[in-house]
Amino acid sequence: MALNRNLTELTDEELIKEFQTSNTLDAYEILVKRYKDPLMNFVFRFVGDRDACTDIVQDTMIKFYLNKDSYREFAKFSTWIYTIAGNLAKNELKRRKRRTLFSIDNSDDERSIQIEDKSFLAPDKSADSEIKNEIIQRALLKVKPVYREVVILRDIQGLTYEEIAEITKLSIGTVKSRINRGRTQLQKLLKNIYNE
């Protein structure tokens, strides 16, 4: 228990080092606890499907478990785990695109929107915000994936430009221009909301 308390006080990088050197499963579990929700949020906004999102985050954690030695100390753990999750999410989108090409009656419009937990909001407010959130999520899924990814990382996950550049392996300038383009596309798609 004392060991556990000590581990929770460690930074991400210290935890993964512990996991790498001593193969401490507790360190791994703490990292999973820390990152499961942010990754779930990121992947859900990127893919738009809760079930697929859970699978992707689980696969991310499994990859992290299996390839712990491929992590290098000079990188931030958060960027490393976000890179794995982002790649898996992109693969899922590619797989879906291929499936859509061969399926006859598969349209994006018919895909049901996942409804978030709104128990903490007042009923009338929650109804409005629920619709608005649905609209925003739909619009987000219509933005090109290359722009969508950086917009989510910046505006939803709140990462810095440097972190995003590290995750996406792009220059900071490219990240900024992509964020700008993504936001422009999104605003065009949501013009009915923002023109009011």
Add this chain to the structure above:
Amino acid sequence: MGINIYDEEKQFSKLINDLKELPKINAPDNFEFQLLAKIQNGSFEDKPIPRESFNFVKFFTPSAVVVTVIILFFVFLPKEEQYENPLMSEPEQIISQSTNEMDPVNSKAYNTPKSSVSNSKVNTPPLNVVVNPNDAVVKPSSQYPIFNSRSVAVDEYISGENKRRNTFQGNVVKGGDVLPEFDGFFIREEADKYTIEKYRAMIDSIKKAQARVDSLKRAKRNE
């Protein structure tokens, strides 16, 4: 640069706020349990995709099929001789017409309907005959089987008055106005002078005999 970013963020401030306010998605309660169960079961193990080794059968079978198809294509390619230029050939309708005219059995003129044949007692081939007011029977030239322009009067030929430019062109039996491919028979040798003189002498003697007969008849009448 900082000013630009600030301006951009200001431009999209509403949108950025809405994105930040989007409800957070949390992992399901049993997420860790499922994950650890997967890890302990080891069902996730990354199995390397086995690379297929070069297979001779898999490679040569399709290539052999392709080569065979190419060879067969060239073997059975239609030759130029068999090819009929549609622009050079006679239209089908005209061919059938001309063959009908040439073929007495199948020609229209001879091919009368069955009903008419049964009605008539004698099954005579109907000739295209034109009856003049003077009751002289004339066959239309188009149905005459000899090609007039190239026919020869025997008397003129014997007397030597008929001089033909090309001795290798024989008389042609033809059907209708269309020249058949068969060019008839050739007269390869010209009649010699001796034969001509002989026949002339015979004709002269016949004429003289006729003149004598006439003179005798006249003498009898005068008596």
